[in-house]
Amino acid sequence: MSEAAILDHEFLVAAYVVVWVIQLGYLAYLGYLWRAQRTKRLK
C-alpha cells in the first residue's frame, strides 16, 4: 500500500468519525433537552 493510499484511508476514516460525532452528539443534545423537559413537567 502506497503512502498516498494510506493517507487517503486515514482521511476517509477521520471524515466518517467526524460525521458520526456531529450526528450522535446532536442526538445526545436532543436527549438532554427531552430529559430536562420531563424533569420540569414533573415539578
Add this chain to the structure above:
Amino acid sequence: MKKLLIGVYAGITILLMIWGYYQAIYVAPNDAMQGEIFRIIYYHVPSASVAFVFFAVSLAGSIGYLAFRKNSPNKAQVADAWALAGAEVGVVFCTVVLTTGPLWGRRAWGIWWTWDARLTTTLVLWLIYVSYLLMRRFAAGPQMQTLAAVLGIFGAMDVPIVYMSNRWWRTQHPAPVFGGSEGSGMAWSMARVLLWNMAAWFAWGVFILILRFVIERRQQRIAAAEAQAALEA
C-alpha cells in the same frame, strides 16, 4: 400505534444507514483519479442536500409564522417550531458538509480551504443560521420570534446562491456532477450508492427533524403554562 410507527420508522432508518455504509465502503468502486478518498462523497453530498431541504423547511416555517402570528396564534407557534427545527437540523448537516469538505479537499487539492464562491457562500449560509440560533437562544421578549422569522427568510436566500455558485463562477470546488454541463454525471455503480446514502441520510434527517419539532412544541407548552401560572400567582 404511534409508538409502533416510530419504531418501524427508526428500524427502517437504521437499516438504510447500515446498507448505505456497506455500499459506500465495500461495494462502490474507487474513483479512477482520486482513489479511496472519493468515498467521502457518500456523506458529503447527501448532507448538503439534506441541509438545503431543511433550510427550505425553516423558510416555510418562518413565512408561516409571519402569516399566522396575528390571526392564528396556535398555527403561528407550530410554524415557528418547524422554522427552528429546520434551521437547527440544517446547521447540523451543514456542519458535516463544512468539516468533511476540507478533509476531502486536503487530499484532492492539497489545501484545506480556499475562498472560492462555493465554499465561501456555504460558510456564509452556516454563519447566518448559527446567528439565527444564537438570536433565538439569547434574545428575549415578544419580538424575538418575529425577528427570527425575518432572519430565517433572509438566510434562506443564500441557499440558491450556494447551489448555483459553481455554475455561475469558476470555482476550485468541482463543477456540478448532476444537472451540470454536457458530459457531467457519474457511473451508475457510484450513482446507485449515492442514491442509497441520500435515502439513508434523508431518513435520518427527517427523524431528528421531527424529534426537534416535538421538543420545541413541548417547550412552547411549558412556557405558556409557566406564563399562565405567573399571571395567576
